[in-house]
Amino acid sequence: MRAALILLALLFSVAAYAQTLQTDSLINLAKKEKNDSVKVARLYEIAKKYAAVSEPEMDRYFKEGMLLAQSKKLFTLYQQGMNDQAVQYLLKGKYDKALAITDTAVAAGIKNKVADEFARTYFVKTNIYYALKSYTESNRFAKMALAMYTQTNNKLRLGNVSQSIGNNHYALGEFDDALKYYYDASAFYEQAKAFDMQAQIYSNLGVMNVNLKNFDIAEGFYNKALAIYIKGKNANGELLTNYNIGALLHGQKKYKEAATVSEQTLRLSRSLQNKKVETSSLSVLASCFERLNDTAKAEYYFNELFTTLERYNDDESLVIAYNNYAMFISGLNQIDKAITYQYKAIAIARSEVGLKKYMHSLFSTLSSFYNAKNDYAQAFAYKDSQQIYKEAVINETSNNKLLELQTKYETQQKEGKILLLSKADSIKSLQILAQQSAIDRNLYSIAQQQLALAEDSILLFTQNEVILQGKLDASLKEEKINALTKEGLQKQLALQQEQAAAAQKRQVLYFLLIGTLLTSALVFLAFYQRSKKKQANAEALAQKNLLQSVLETEEKERSRIAKDLHDGIVQDLTSIKFNLQSAAQTAPGLLQEQIQTIFKAVDTAAKDVREISYQMMPLTLKELGLVKAIEELLGRSLAKNNIQHHFEHFGIEERLPEKIEVTVYRICQELVNNTIKHSGATEVSLLLQLRNNVLQLTYEDNGRGFNVATTQKGIGLNSLGSRVEMVKGSLEFDASAETGTTAYIRIPVS
Known part of the structure; x- marks a missing residue:
């Protein structure tokens, strides 16, 4: 055990050393970079790579990059660093940390006047509050970002922000406002030639219009999205949009058209191996042909659905499918078959805790089937079971709603406090923008003065040209002197190259030594673990064989004893009973009563022995x-x-x-x-x-x-x-x- 721990420690040390070498290599690459902007960008890149590995290392490289950007007055890159760092914490789900960084970024953006990246800061805040489901607060920052991107005329960013505002209104149930911003986003994406994003907006508009019962408009948007996806060869987008069109047609009771579209969707989902869309398409097809009274095709798609759900082990969908099929065939007066499938659904739902929410509905349907058979006792019994499960679901739902209301109340209190702080920030932002406008006018005046100074500089340049010619002559003399020392420098360079080669050889030997130690450690550890595992498996197998032998011996002994009891004692007792009956017929009255008492005792003993024989090994199990x-x-x-x-x-x-x-x-x-x-x-x-x-x-x-x-x-x-x-x-x-x-x-x- 001690040896194994030492080997693990050695492995950990070597792995840590390898990680350090990689880190040093990345740092050296950044240090060698002469261009400050590129260097900052590389430090941010290193920080992002460490995001999934080490949060402290990620923060370290972001900080180093931002300090360099700030010292070199690269304010756009400085703002970008804070935005990128906040996004990483947003992706990790650490929303408080992300908000704290964006608060600092807002102050920096106001101070440094970096238009696009400052707008991006507000957009990052938009996404954080959306993740927190604070949709009103998310909209407030989104509209601030929208105003700033409008000034820079960044069409792609305008599309992104407009879509986010639409999403917030949709989440708040404000469908008319959501539609307005989705339309705006579509126009911006079209101008930016971001066609896939435009298709996504069309899909959202389709869903929105379905909710507003504008089915024809919804179908138009779905078809627009589909045309873009087909043209751009976006198979996944085409698949999802096709499914939405099929579901829409089904909802409009256009079952024939819905079936045609859904069959195309099914083929495409199988080629893309999209399990969810495949099973959903099968369900839509079964429903369509059921309503078209095409029993054969409905049966076919229901069976395809059962096979597919069983292959994917999707028990919840299988419960729903069995229930739907049972109701379908009950309408064909196949009540017994419907009851069989309803029992199948109940069996699956009962065996898994997460599916018991369906039990009250399943029992209610089963009760209606027995009622149709005029079996009112069974119908009443299952109606009673349905009521029990229904009350259990209601109690659970009530408890969940109480928790949800409490959470909502606490969230609203927090949002109220945030809103007060945000109003103060907005006032400060307006004041600073006004100051910025005045500063811009002063800068224009200064630029005119600098133009006049530039004309004077041209005269000075002519005078400097004469001076530079003199310096050139002096440099030619210095070049001759340097030529004399060149030979000495070449010798020194050759010596340095020899030293570098020797150092490289030592490094190769060092790595070979580490590799040998690592290989030896791995071989030893593998051998140790294999031996230990082999020993444990042998012990487990021996114990299992012993247990199996004991149980098999027990069953054989049970069978032998049961046979002996049945063929021996039971037969003897039966014979005694016959003899007692025969003796009772010729015995005097008093003796006859005693014989009857003995007969009953023998009969009871025979039944007990027969019961013991049955418990030992029932004849029914062997024969039936x-x-x-x-x-x-x-x-x-x-x-x-x-x-x-x-x-x-x-x-x-x-x-x-x-x-x-x-x-x-x-x-x-x-x-x-x-x-x-x-x-x-x-x-x-x-x-x-x-x-x-x-x-x-x-x-x-x-x-x-x-x-x-x-x-x-x-x-x-x-x-x-x-x-x-x-x-x-x-x-x-x-x-x-x-x-x-x-x-x-x-x-x-x-």
Whole structure:
């Protein structure tokens, strides 16, 4: 262990050294740069590379670049550094830090008068407040940025800001204002020839007009966006816009046209491997052909949808699809088939915590199916279940709304304080802009004076030319002197080159040594870990084999004892009963009563022995299979204890492997015994389903639950875990004193 830690420390040191070399190389590249503007840009580039690795290093290089820009009076680059740093914190989700940086940037922008980058500062603030869902505050800064970009006539930036304002109005539900700014953004993007951005705006306008029920206008915008995407060969944009058009036509009940568009969308989504659009298109197609009364095509697309959702393991969408299909075929008077698919939807929703929100709706639909069959008892029972789940969802929703209102109240208080501060900033900004205008007029006057001085400078230049000629003659003399020393400098240069070559050789040897040490360390560590893993695997395998041997031996012994009891003692007791009956017929009256008493005792003993034989190894499991054996187990064990039970099973059409059938039966037997002995339950529900080669068992009772984390495991729980592990399955408990116990068991079936 100590050796492994030393090796890890060595590896860490070498990795840190390599990182330091890379950092030094980047710093040296920046240090060698003579142009200050390029140097600042490179420092910002280094900072961005470190954004995902080390926040302190990122801040360090941004600071170094901004200090250099400030010292050289490169105010635009200085402003850019603060904007870039704020954007990095925005991307990290650290909004308070990003806002603090932009506050500093606003003060710098007012002071240094850098138009485009100052406007960008306000735009960065716009995006931060949008991320914080403070849409009103986001709009305030966006409009300040819009005013500044209008002065610089930056069409692309004007488009970006207008789109952001539109997004804010859309989020606030102010659709008319959102439309206005989306139209403006579209015009700016067209002038800037940013056609993909323009297409995105057209898509947004389409969505907006759908919300405003302007369907024809929405379709027009979608078609404009589609034309741009096709021309620009933007396949993803074409895919999403096609889907929006199909959904729009479906909403207008133009099912034939919607089906044509959705079939194109389906083909394109499969070529681009877009899972979400593929499944959504299948759902739209199934709905279209259902409403066109084309039962064959509706069935085809529903089955395609089921297969696709199962392949993608999208259980939530599968629950919705099964429910929609059940309602579809119920309209065709296929009520029994509809009930089967509704049970499938319920089984999936019940087995996953996140899907229980659908339970009340699923039970309500199932109740209507039984009502259509005139099975009013079942309809009433499932209506009662629907009400229970509905109340649970309402309680959860109410709690969430209370939390949301509290958060909204606290956010509004903060926004109020920010708004007061922002008003003061705006007043200062106007005052400074007025001062800036006066300064610009003074600068114009100074420029005229400088022009006059430039004319005088031309005369001085002529005089300086004569002086420079004299200096040129002197430099020629110095060149002759330098030629004499050139030979000495060449010798010195050769010596320096030899020293550099020697240093390079030493560096190569040093790296070779580090590489050798690193390789040796990796080989040793790999060998150590492999040996340790091999030993652990051997121990685990031995323990698993021992456990399997014990359980197999136990099953064989159970089977032997059950056979001995059934073929031996039970037969003997039966023979004794016949003999007693025969003796009772000829015995005197008093003796006849005694014989009847003995007969009853023998009969009771025979039944008890037969029950013990059944518990040891039920004949039904061997001859009829798992499903019939479980039905008999529940009937025999729970009925005599006045416990109601519900047993449902899906997908088990054939016999399962003997080992799995015996294991699942023993698990059910242990769960039933626990319910009878410990829970005090009055109702038990058991669901058994085979899906995607996985056997899923869900067992619920309404008795007293137990704390899974704190309850000490006894023989029963340990036996359950061992049996599940033996068939490579998984076991989970969900138990509480109020809701009873639920066991989830999953076993792979090859």
